[in-house]
Amino acid sequence: MLPSRASVVVVGGGPAGFMAAIAAAEAAGGSVPGGVLLLESTPEPLHKVLISGGGRCNVTHACWDPRVLVDHYPRGGKALRGPFSRFATGDTVAWFQAHGLQLVEEPDGRLFPRSNRSSSVVDTLRRAAIAAGVELHTAQAGQVAEALPGGGFRLRLRSGAEVEAEHLVLATGSHPSGQRIAASLGHGLVAPVPSLFTLTLADHPLLDLAGVAMDPVQLELLLPPLPGAASAGATKPQRQRGPVLITHWGLSGPATLRLTAFAARALRERRYRAELRVDWTGGRKPAELEGWFVDARREQARRQLGNWRPWPDLSRRLWLHLLTLGGIDASLRWADLPRRSEQALVTALRDSRYQISGRGPFGEEFVTAGGIPLAEVNLATMESRVQPGLFLVGELLDVDGVTGGFNFQHCWTSGWLAGQALAAQRTCS
Ligand SMILES: Cc1cc2nc3c(=O)[nH]c(=O)nc-3n(C[C@H](O)[C@H](O)[C@H](O)COP(=O)(O)OP(=O)(O)OC[C@H]3O[C@@H](n4cnc5c(N)ncnc54)[C@H](O)[C@@H]3O)c2cc1C
Numbered sequence: 001m002l003p004s005r006a007s008v009v010v011v012g013g014g015p016a017g018f019m020a021a022i023a024a025a026e027a028a029g030g031s032v033p034g035g036v037l038l039l040e041s042t043p044e045p046l047h048k049v050l051i052s053g054g055g056r057c058n059v060t061h062a063c064w065d066p067r068v069l070v071d072h073y074p075r076g077g078k079a080l081r082g083p084f085s086r087f088a089t090g091d092t093v094a095w096f097q098a099h100g101l102q103l104v105e106e107p108d109g110r111l112f113p114r115s116n117r118s119s120s121v122v123d124t125l126r127r128a129a130i131a132a133g134v135e136l137h138t139a140q141a142g143q144v145a146e147a148l149p150g151g152g153f154r155l156r157l158r159s160g161a162e163v164e165a166e167h168l169v170l171a172t173g174s175h176p177s178g179q180r181i182a183a184s185l186g187h188g189l190v191a192p193v194p195s196l197f198t199l200t201l202a203d204h205p206l207l208d209l210a211g212v213a214m215d216p217v218q219l220e221l222l223l224p225p226l227p228g229a230a231s232a233g234a235t236k237p238q239r240q241r242g243p244v245l246i247t248h249w250g251l252s253g254p255a256t257l258r259l260t261a262f263a264a265r266a267l268r269e270r271r272y273r274a275e276l277r278v279d280w281t282g283g284r285k286p287a288e289l290e291g292w293f294v295d296a297r298r299e300q301a302r303r304q305l306g307n308w309r310p311w312p313d314l315s316r317r318l319w320l321h322l323l324t325l326g327g328i329d330a331s332l333r334w335a336d337l338p339r340r341s342e343q344a345l346v347t348a349l350r351d352s353r354y355q356i357s358g359r360g361p362f363g364e365e366f367v368t369a370g371g372i373p374l375a376e377v378n379l380a381t382m383e384s385r386v387q388p389g390l391f392l393v394g395e396l397l398d399v400d401g402v403t404g405g406f407n408f409q410h411c412w413t414s415g416w417l418a419g420q421a422l423a424a425q426r427t428c429s
Helices: 015-027 047-055 066-072 077-086 089-098 118-132 176-184 254-262 264-269 286-299 316-325 339-350 406-428
Strands: 005-011 036-039 103-105 110-113 135-137 142-147 153-157 162-170 190-195 199-201 213-222 238-246 250-252 274-279 352-359 367-371 390-392
Touching: 005 015, 005 153, 015 036, 015 118, 015 162, 015 406, 036 162, 047 118, 066 077, 066 406, 077 406, 089 103, 089 110, 089 406, 110 118, 118 135, 142 176, 162 176, 162 406, 190 264, 199 254, 213 254, 238 254, 250 254, 254 264, 286 339, 316 339, 390 406
Parallel strands: 005 036, 005 162, 036 135, 162 390
Antiparallel strands: 103 110, 142 153, 153 162, 190 367, 199 250, 199 352, 213 238, 213 274, 238 250, 274 352
C-alpha cells in the first residue's frame, strides 16, 4: 500500500535512485522519520544494471584519481572533480565490499562483481535497500510534481495516486517523464542525443573482414563544416586510439565508442555523416613502419607477402585485404616488392579513409548525452539550484561517460552525495 506522505521520495529505481535512497536512509541511521520511498515505474527495478556489461555489470573502473577520472566524461568533465573528490571509484569498491559484494579488476581496469553476474549487483542493492528501511514500490510511475507553498512537493502518479514529500529525488535516467517533471519545477534541458554508438560505413568496404579485431588502432573523425559555419576548416578533428572491431555494418570496439561519445553532438548535427581516417598501425611513426618493411625485405626476402606480415599483431585477414586493395599479388616475395607498392601499403596502413553513413543498428547506444544542465545543480549536494528540496541524480543530468564503468560510477557518486545531503537536511530539520 502506497503511503500518502514520506520524508524522501525517490522517483526511479535505477542505480542512481537506489544509491540515493540507500545512502539517505543509512546516513540517517536507518530510520529517516517519515521514511524513504523509492518508486519505480516498471515491475522490475534496476533493469539496466541487469543487462549491463553483457550480463556481468561493469560496476566501475580502476581509475582512482578524480583528476584523471573526469577525462572519461565527454559531458560533465572538470565539473565532476568536486563530486569525485568526495565519492570516487575507490569509494564504490569499498561501498560494495561493505555491503557484501566484492569487485574484481580486469587487466583493462574494468571492475566486475566476483560472481561475473550482474544479478549479484542487483541483489546487493536490493538487500541494502531493505536493510536500510527503504520502501520500494514497483509499477508506480511519477507523472507530475508541484512544489507546495509551505515547502515540499506533491507528486501525482500515473495511477492517479498522490504522494506528498518533503524532499523529492529525480533519478529517472534518460526517460522523458523525469525531464518533464524537472521542467515543470523550473529546470531547463540540454537536448538529449545518443552517445556511445557504433559506426556504419557507406558501402562497407571492410565487410569481408567482419569479426576482425585490431589493437591499437587510431581513429580520426574528419567532420565536414556545418552549412553556414563561419570557417570551413574550423571543425576540430576528434581522435581516439585503442581496440577496434570490424562488424557486419561498420566499426565497433572501445576506440569507436569513445570517438562517438566525444563527438556525439557534432555527429548528430551532421546527421551521422563524416569521414573517418583509420591508422591501422595505432599511430606509429612512419620511420618505425619503414624499419619493419626494411627488416622484412632483408630477413624474410624469400617469403611471400601473404605469409609474412610487417608486424605480428597485424591481422592476417586485414593484411591480405590491404594487399588486394593495392593490387599487390600476395604470392610475391618480399624481396620483389616494388617501392611504389610499398609506399601504397604504408599509406593504406597509416591513412585509410572511410565514409561514415550513420549510427550502428538501433539498440547499440548505451547512454544519452544531454539532460538537466549541471549549472542548475549544486554538485556538492545534487540539490537543485532552481527548486530547493529537489535533488537530481544519474543519467537525468547532462553527464555521460565513455564505456568502462564510468556511467555507473557517476550514478553511485551523484546518488551517494544526494543521500548524504538528504540525511543532513533531515537531521537539521
Ligand atoms: C545495454 C546497456 C549496457 C550498459 N552497460 C554499462 C556498464 O557495464 N557499465 C556502465 O557504467 N554503464 C553501462 N550502461 C549505462 C548505464 O546503464 C546507465 O548509465 C545507468 O543505468 C543510468 O542509471 P540511472 O539510474 O541514472 O538511470 P536508469 O538506469 O535508466 O534508471 C532509471 C529508472 O527509473 C525508472 N523510471 C523512469 N521514469 C520513471 C518515472 N516517471 N517514475 C518512476 N520510475 C521511472 C526507469 O524504469 C528506470 O528503472 C549500460 C547501458 C545499457 C543500455
